[in-house]
Amino acid sequence: xxxxxxxxxxxxxxxxxxxxxAGTAADAPAHPLSQLLSHWLEWKQAVALxxxxxxxxxxxxxxxxxxxxxAAELAEARAALAQSIGRDRAFAAPPEGPRPPFExxxxxxxxxxxxxxxxxxxxxxxxxxxQRLAARSPALARLAAVDAVMEQTLARPxxxxxxxxxxxLEHRFQELLSASDEAPGTEAPAWLERFRHDMHELLxxxxxxxxxxxxxxxxxxxxxxxxxxxxxxx
Numbered sequence: 001x002x003x004x005x006x007x008x009x010x011x012x013x014x015x016x017x018x019x020x021x022a023g024t025a026a027d028a029p030a031h032p033l034s035q036l037l038s039h040w041l042e043w044k045q046a047v048a049l050x051x052x053x054x055x056x057x058x059x060x061x062x063x064x065x066x067x068x069x070x071a072a073e074l075a076e077a078r079a080a081l082a083q084s085i086g087r088d089r090a091f092a093a094p095p096e097g098p099r100p101p102f103e104x105x106x107x108x109x110x111x112x113x114x115x116x117x118x119x120x121x122x123x124x125x126x127x128x129x130x131q132r133l134a135a136r137s138p139a140l141a142r143l144a145a146v147d148a149v150m151e152q153t154l155a156r157p158x159x160x161x162x163x164x165x166x167x168x169l170e171h172r173f174q175e176l177l178s179a180s181d182e183a184p185g186t187e188a189p190a191w192l193e194r195f196r197h198d199m200h201e202l203l204x205x206x207x208x209x210x211x212x213x214x215x216x217x218x219x220x221x222x223x224x225x226x227x228x229x230x231x232x233x234x
Contacts, residue, residue, distance in 0.1 A: 014205035022168045077125045085203045104173045122210040129217040
């Protein structure tokens, strides 16, 4: 009997691309999200979160922070990080240096460096939006405090989960290399260009994932003065 093909997972673009590169659909979580969070939340962080939730909301006047400015900051941050990915030397054509970097270790190092760039860049934007929330109203200031605790709580598991992209990219690199019959040369072979494209698209999808908390904070700020909202990527 032939086994039934496994379905392609739905959800964020990052999950779909990761499953496609791995050659298999991602397994569904064995436990609900609430149970996973209970394992990720250490007791110190749980206490910090409880204190934030139990603290009474302030009643003092809050400054008005235009949401339109925040939406522009998010758009600028997204564009800047996307440009940093595209301009990285891992995607330089022709490759820099006298010898093209055709080894996986080179791309592994570049991928990890770009992941760190995305993490730090999205974190700075998230902090900026939290400051805007705190200046808007006492209720939004509490939301900003909750988000700060959750960012710290989920930093390690998020880094671990997104780190799964590295071995998937290594599998893709070795798969394309093994299937290639091109002779070594000074120009980047076709299979390497395919790998670069896959790596580039996966990093852009990861950028979407990392900016989702910032998009949620922006939504809490409300619409811009012209009534527009920040658009979410597919």
